[in-house]
Amino acid sequence: MEVxxxxxxxxxxxxxxxxxxxxxxxxESTEAPAKKAAPKKTxxxxxxxTxxxxxxKASPSIDSVARSAxxxxxxxxxxxxxxxxxxxxxxxxRQLRED
Numbered sequence: 001m002e003v004x005x006x007x008x009x010x011x012x013x014x015x016x017x018x019x020x021x022x023x024x025x026x027x028e029s030t031e032a033p034a035k036k037a038a039p040k041k042t043x044x045x046x047x048x049x050t051x052x053x054x055x056x057k058a059s060p061s062i063d064s065v066a067r068s069a070x071x072x073x074x075x076x077x078x079x080x081x082x083x084x085x086x087x088x089x090x091x092x093x094r095q096l097r098e099d
Contacts, residue, residue, distance in 0.1 A: 060096035068092035 069085070069092035076083050 057097070060093065064096060065089065065092050068096055 066089075069089045072088040072091050072095075073085065076088065
């Protein structure tokens with residue numbers, strides 16, 4: 001009794017093709033789905049977000065606050081008022097933000 005394997009027959013070729021297709025679909029179903037690209041921002045959205053920032057006043061520079069704090073200190077000492085340098089600084093920042 002001899003069993004011969006024939007791989008070059010049309011039936012064998014069909015079976016091999018079916019197995020290859022089954023493996024391919026199984027592999028595709030187990031792979032993670034591709035990541036979607038993030039949506040691009042349009043110019044209209046950027047201007048809408050930056051518009052409120054433009055209305056905001058810029059904070060005063062450290063040099064201008066220091067000068068104003070010094071002037072507050074001089075005024076306080078000349079009038080004999082109690083206080084400290086920290087209070088002078090905070091008052092200078094408040095004054096410059098109001099302007």
